[in-house]
Amino acid sequence: MNPPTIKDVAKASGVSVATVSRVLHNLSGYSDKTKQKVLKAVEELGYQPNAIARGLINKRTQTIGVLVPDVSSSFSSEILHGVEETANDKGFSVIVCNTAKDGERTMKYLQVLGEKQVDGVIFTSGFLEEEYYKVLKQMRVPVVLVNTQSHKHSIPYVKVDDRQAAYHATEYLIRKGHRDIAMISGTSWDTMAGIPRLEGYRQALEDNGLEFMESRVAYGNFGLDKGREAMEKLLQDAPPFTALFAASDEMAIGAMGVALERGLKVPEDISIVGYDDLIFSRMVYPPLTTIHQPLTMMGRTASEMLIDLIEGAEQVSSSIVNHNLIERQTVRQMP
CATH class of the missing domain: 3.40.50.2300 (Response regulator)
Incomplete structure (x- = not known):
């Protein structure tokens, strides 16, 4: 049995094909009574407008x-x-x-x-x-x-506002009494998220009278594995730090894993803040403090x-x- 057509709808509702089309496309030129008859026929027949036909009319594919x-x-x-x-x-x-x-x-x-x-x-x-x-x-x-x-x-x-969000995260650590704060940033060339988040971190330090140290910054690529690599580099090469801001939750969780492997407890030995508030930031232990993006x-x-x-x-x-x-x-x- 062939599917119902717009002609079938027009016949069932007692109006022209053009009127049915106007109703279906929410155009003007018909009474409310006519509209209700057409919609009732559409429902009873199970008519579904053809997407290709719709596209020919309104030049859209939806x-x-x-x-x-x-x-x-x-x-x-x-x-x-x-x-x-x-x-x-x-x-x-x-x-x-x-x-x-x-x-x-x-x-x-x-x-x-x-x-x-x-x-x-x-x-x-x-x-x-x-x-x-x-x-x-x-x-x-x-x-x-x-x-x-x-x-x-x-x-x-x-x-x-990535810069402001990173500023917020860093300033939060400062308010918690931390003075030696490291960062795992995104890529050094990323002008969309990497650089603005690094600038926010730097500005928060400077506004609070703390020195920005390039040696306390390691670069990842926003992923978990790169976060691990960056944390290993910081623990090996950077001056001692009590807190870390990571520019993504994945990098923060990678850093948490490395800290655990090195016998460091979070947050007793090192405090960590992430960025994104992805679902697994609530699933890790301890649950991750982070910047929420909606x-x-x-x-x-x-x-x-x-x-x-x-x-x-x-x-x-x-x-x-x-x-x-x-x-x-x-x-x-x-x-």
Whole structure:
């Protein structure tokens, strides 16, 4: 048995095909009584508008593409949850592209999204390289950035103030009486998160009369293994320290593991603050004190902004969302 068509709906409701189309696309030109008849026929027949046909009418596919650096990570999954939640509520489908942490598949997936004729793109995969921007511009679709921004191009974004959040984390350790504070930073060249978080750490020290020491900074790549390597370097080469700020939860947890292996207790021997508030920051022991990024909310906000642009908004305002520090059990008050 063939699925019902728009003609079947028109026949069942006693109106023209054009009227059914206007009702389904929420256009004007019909009475409320007619609308109710059409919707009743749609429900009784089980009619589902064909996505391709819809696209021919409104020149949209009702799909958005999302580029994430690691689809299996807790960080990406929380953002995606927010994106999909809003997109689904507004009748859009989501195509998720796993670009890999180094972005090696980004160009490939941008081409795929162009071929799929997505209506817009959410980009969360780190720095927006110029080659990515050129492809996105050729696609002629709106773009929203999450957890990153472009200093060169006017593209709306959703992110926290990384510099201020890192300042907050470092100042918290200072308020707890710590004077010798080390940091595991992100990559030294990352202008989106790595450098701003390092600058926030440095500024908090200097504002409180403490010396910034390059020897107390080690660089990771925001991942657990790199966090372990950075912690081993600090314990071996840095001047003694009683507290550590890590620029991601994964690096903080890697550092906690190394401390345990070296016979150091957290927080008795070393206090540690992370960044992100991923789900496993609550699962480790002791639970990690960390900077909370509202990742799911950021995903929802980005999705709302993008769909507003798709549906005709001339522009949307970028959003700097609030962070907050979550106190758990990895920081002690110094005597």
